Amino acid sequence: MKHSPEVDNSTKVLRVTSSFRFEAAHFLPQHPGKCKELHGHSYKLEVTIAGEVNESGMVMDFSEIQAIVDESIIQRWDHKLLNDSIDNPTAENIALICVELLRSRNLPLSSIKLWETEDGWVEVSC
Numbered sequence: 427m428k429h430s431p432e433v434d435n436s437t438k439v440l441r442v443t444s445s446f447r448f449e450a451a452h453f454l455p456q457h458p459g460k461c462k463e464l465h466g467h468s469y470k471l472e473v474t475i476a477g478e479v480n481e482s483g484m485v486m487d488f489s490e491i492q493a494i495v496d497e498s499i500i501q502r503w504d505h506k507l508l509n510d511s512i513d514n515p516t517a518e519n520i521a522l523i524c525v526e527l528l529r530s531r532n533l534p535l536s537s538i539k540l541w542e543t544e545d546g547w548v549e550v551s552c
């Protein structure tokens with residue numbers, strides 16, 4: 427027997443997440459410690475959208491989310507010096523700019539998470 431979602435599932439809001447990585451350099455001029463020196467991170471970014479399932483059974487195609495994030499963020503910052511485009515590129519500021527860039531592409535954002543290291547991340551609820 428094949429399963430299909432109950433009819434009222436179409437009114438549920440689902441959250442869909444895609445994950446990305448980029449390598450970038452930065453320095454924090456106002457930092458009292460070693461982060462004021464030029465160094466790099468392997469950033470991990472999770473982008474979560476929210477919405478109802480459409481007639482094709484998806485909130486949004488993963489490949490569509492990936493294309494938008496790749497064009498607006500990954501191509502902009504991967505292997506770049508973040509200070510060239512962001513004044514004070516803390517993880518918090520980078521995350522807030524991610525939200526701005528993705529909102530301008532009309533992604534129905536729910537939240538984003540940006541890991542600067544394996545152990546530390548910033549989450550923005552949208």
Ligand SMILES: [Zn+2]
Nearest residue numbers: 452461465467
């Ligand atoms: Zn750093």
